[in-house]
Amino acid sequence: MATLDTIIIGAGWSGAVAARQLAQSGYKVLVLEARERIGGRARTHTEGTHVPVDLGCSFIHGYKEGNPTKVIAKELGVGVDVTKPTESAIYGANGLLDASAANDLRDRLGRAHATARNTALNSTSLLPSSTTPLSAAFFDPDSALSTSSTPSTATAFARTLEVPFGAVLEQVSLRWTGWEDNFAGSDAAPHGGFQPLVERVLAAATHTGNTRVQLGETVLRIQEEQSGVNVSTDKGVYRAATVICTIPLGVLKRDAAHLFEPKLPVRRTETIQGTHVGILEKLVLTYSDAWWPKAGTVGSFTFLPSRTGGGEPKTADDVLASATLVVASFAGPSLPRQHPTLLFYLSPTPALGLAKFPLEEVTDAAHAFLTARFQPGTQPAKPTSSVMTDWHKDPLALGATTTPSIVGEGRSPLDFAELAKPLWGGRLGFAGEHAEMNHRGSVAGAVISGMREAERVNLLLTKLAEA
Numbered sequence: 240m241a242t243l244d245t246i247i248i249g250a251g252w253s254g255a256v257a258a259r260q261l262a263q264s265g266y267k268v269l270v271l272e273a274r275e276r277i278g279g280r281a282r283t284h285t286e287g288t289h290v291p292v293d294l295g296c297s298f299i300h301g302y303k304e305g306n307p308t309k310v311i312a313k314e315l316g317v318g319v320d321v322t323k324p325t326e327s328a329i330y331g332a333n334g335l336l337d338a339s340a341a342n343d344l345r346d347r348l349g350r351a352h353a354t355a356r357n358t359a360l361n362s363t364s365l366l367p368s369s370t371t372p373l374s375a376a377f378f379d380p381d382s383a384l385s386t387s388s389t390p391s392t393a394t395a396f397a398r399t400l401e402v403p404f405g406a407v408l409e410q411v412s413l414r415w416t417g418w419e420d421n422f423a424g425s426d427a428a429p430h431g432g433f434q435p436l437v438e439r440v441l442a443a444a445t446h447t448g449n450t451r452v453q454l455g456e457t458v459l460r461i462q463e464e465q466s467g468v469n470v471s472t473d474k475g476v477y478r479a480a481t482v483i484c485t486i487p488l489g490v491l492k493r494d495a496a497h498l499f500e501p502k503l504p505v506r507r508t509e510t511i512q513g514t515h516v517g518i519l520e521k522l523v524l525t526y527s528d529a530w531w532p533k534a535g536t537v538g539s540f541t542f543l544p545s546r547t548g549g550g551e552p553k554t555a556d557d558v559l560a561s562a563t564l565v566v567a568s569f570a571g572p573s574l575p576r577q578h579p580t581l582l583f584y585l586s587p588t589p590a591l592g593l594a595k596f597p598l599e600e601v602t603d604a605a606h607a608f609l610t611a612r613f614q615p616g617t618q619p620a621k622p623t624s625s626v627m628t629d630w631h632k633d634p635l636a637l638g639a640t641t642t643p644s645i646v647g648e649g650r651s652p653l654d655f656a657e658l659a660k661p662l663w664g665g666r667l668g669f670a671g672e673h674a675e676m677n678h679r680g681s682v683a684g685a686v687i688s689g690m691r692e693a694e695r696v697n698l699l700l701t702k703l704a705e706a
């Protein structure tokens with residue numbers, strides 16, 4: 240390969256999209272990826288499952304509402320299944336809630352959230368302060384949740400939001416509630432899962448003959464040089480005109496101080512440390528039969544805590560009983576390929592609680608938990624396989640994705656714009672879900688930031704060539 244135009248660090252969504260775009264414009268690109276696989280936080284699991292199950296991203300949110308991932312999938316000839324709305328069921332401490340109680344909870348949470356958004360929209364320069372959490376509005380004595388006839392049930396239900404946030408309600412800023420412009424509405428799941436789709440994106444880059452992908456190579460240092468950059472890995476040193484860094488925010492928090500030469504400016508360093516990477520883990524139980532009630536109609540179950548008080552949970556059973564849990568059922572009619580699999584979306588509290596126990600213990604506890612809550616007539620067979628993610632411990636992710644703006648002096652969505660700003664006269668660019676102000680935390684954010692950086696580098700290289 241001739242002299243490199245760009246080195247892209249990371250072969251996740253953002254890196255793959257940037258590589259494809261630059262390679263198709265004729266630039267020489269090297270992609271350096273520390274893992275032995277492509278995809279990053281797109282990871283599709285097939286061992287012991289009925290169909291491929293995504294352990295990282297699984298849905299193209301806002302598929303019909305303009306998510307650019309839709310265009311990419313179409314260009315590559317990858318089909319998708321658009322999800323159909325399904326019933327959801329809520330289990331309280333004493334069993335399944337009837338429709339009226341369940342609708343009351345949904346309505347109250349909707350109203351509390353709308354009030355919080357309105358407060359944020361009408362905030363002054365001082366109030367609510369940037370240190371006021373969303374929980375303050377939700378749990379205010381006059382809130383729609385607190386005025387329920389069963390306030391503890393209503394507040395426990397509000398914690399379902401901790402799944403998409405990846406953060407507890409006490410961490411999320413009230414001031415910026417609803418600020419983001421994420422794609423929403425319809426969801427779609429790519430056929431075969433997300434990891435093969437990212438592989439296809441990168442294959443389109445290598446197919447041009449302009450891109451080389453090196454797996455299992457960790458970048459240790461990124462240095463500004465006269466009219467270029469040097470990137471050192473555990474295997475070699477490479478030189479290029481530009482570099483796009485898609486290293487996740489969690490990893491930047493750990494490594495930024497010794498990764499860049501010259502060091503990143505103070506404002507950038509402070510923003511890296513001041514933003515938050517959330518926790519969202521998945522626990523997948525594969526069964527031979529869909530033994531749970533209304534398996535053919537219900538697509539998701541919410542379980543409210545059955546254990547309150549009693550101190551810190553000491554066992555995996557305690558963790559599950561103490562948490563608000565959202566469980567997706569693949570046996571429901573949401574997707575065309577139904578299969579007897581249950582997937583727990585674990586928000587920070589249960590995720591950190593369960594991470595202390597071995598998978599076998601967690602699997603047994605989860606199966607016992609489901610049996611106790613569903614109360615089937617006969618004892619169901621145990622899962623045939625299970626898997627639990629540990630994104631928060633994965634050294635190349637150190638978390639699921641960035642969270643909405645968290646509480647803290649000076650914190651705002653502008654932080655995500657700061658994280659996206661190029662440095663070194665434009666030769667050092669940043670992409671990734673953390674580097675896109677409106678769509679942070681999603682595949683869309685990674686894709687949009689990758690496209691943006693590819694376009695920016697294209698313009699810069701054109702300008703440099705003409706100089």
Ligand SMILES: Cc1cc2nc3c(=O)[nH]c(=O)nc-3n(C[C@H](O)[C@H](O)[C@H](O)COP(=O)(O)OP(=O)(O)OC[C@H]3O[C@@H](n4cnc5c(N)ncnc54)[C@H](O)[C@@H]3O)c2cc1C
Nearest residue numbers: 249251252253273279280295296297298458671672681682
């Ligand atoms: C459990 C979970 C569920 C999710 N669900 C959804 C969903 O349904 N829909 C949605 O839109 N989004 C979802 N997301 C978010 C989505 O997965 C991410 O936003 C997206 O995959 C991030 O892409 P990225 O390119 O920014 O980062 P990554 O995919 O993390 O890519 C960065 C790459 O850099 C590599 N790297 C790190 N350090 C180095 C180094 N020093 N040298 C070389 N390489 C390095 C990493 O190994 C990684 O491959 C989910 C995430 C999780 C964890």
